Amino acid sequence: MKFFDWYFGAPRRALALICVACIAMLAFGMYLQHVVGLEPCPMCVVQRYALVLVAVFTGLGAASGSKALRIATILTALVVAVGGAYTAASQSWLQWYPPEVVSCGRDIYGMIETFPLQRALPMIFRGAGDCSQIDWTFLGLSIANWSFIAFTGFGLALLVLLARSFRRPPIRPALKTVR
Template sequence: MLLKWIDRAPRRVLACVSAACVAMLGFGMYLQYGVGLEPCPMCIVQRYALIGVAIFSGLACARGGRRWWLPLAGLAAATAGLGAFVAARQSWLQWNPPETASCGRDFYGMIENFPISRAIPMILRGSGDCTAIDWTFLGGSIANWSFLCFTGLGLLLLTVLVRGLRGAGRRDLSPA
């Protein structure tokens, strides 16, 4: 049934992916401003990945021809993969915290004071903040749930891509 929906209306699927990302970003804002949790550097990277997936999939659903929405959906899938990687790394750090945990610099301090070639490894190395589990739902931390969401969105986007590439010769426009 899901595959039929993807074949029939891939741009609607992309719109749903974009809406899901916006909802997750809203939940993240609630956790930050409503509950009072401060995001660590890896959480901020995951937020940027969610913004990227939302923008790329939103643009993909807005464009009519396959030559537009297929590359944009590919960028959205790649961005979801990046988000899943960072969430998996943070989950691993939470399960296997380093011997010495230091708070380190914040995300923007790293980006402003170091070249990007040094800042990215520092972010992925994690800090003491990245190993903290401040919130759980059904036994999973925010990083665990983020990984599951990114993986689900990425698999859905890859399915849209594969199905779209298979049917590329049949028609150029997909129904909205």
């Protein structure tokens, strides 16, 4: 319980730790791409953007002295974390149940440049052949599985921070004066 109190007792510290965790995940993704040679699929790119946004909003919340701004950044980061978790869950589903016809479709930038956004987004979440491919695992879980776990953890931590932000401070008993 001491860790829980230490972590959630100081919301700026908790937000800073979430920001650092997102940056570490992004750095590991860059390592996998540029050193190991794994190319990210469209859903991986969306998850990277979600990590960047969660890092930015939690970093802003950690740097902010204003409670209202901190609540706004927590709420925004929570919405982005839910979107990242949804994308990771969709990719995990594709990996567990790959499509019958595997075709390596366009990359995310080609989809967005060619099609309007209302048509490109469903194409991204439908996934291409490379979104269902598992190139790397750790402890039997793919990158998408680990991303889902991380986004879910971030979301739960942000929910607790949000709930604690609306809590009233405890009323302290008045000191008795001696006459």
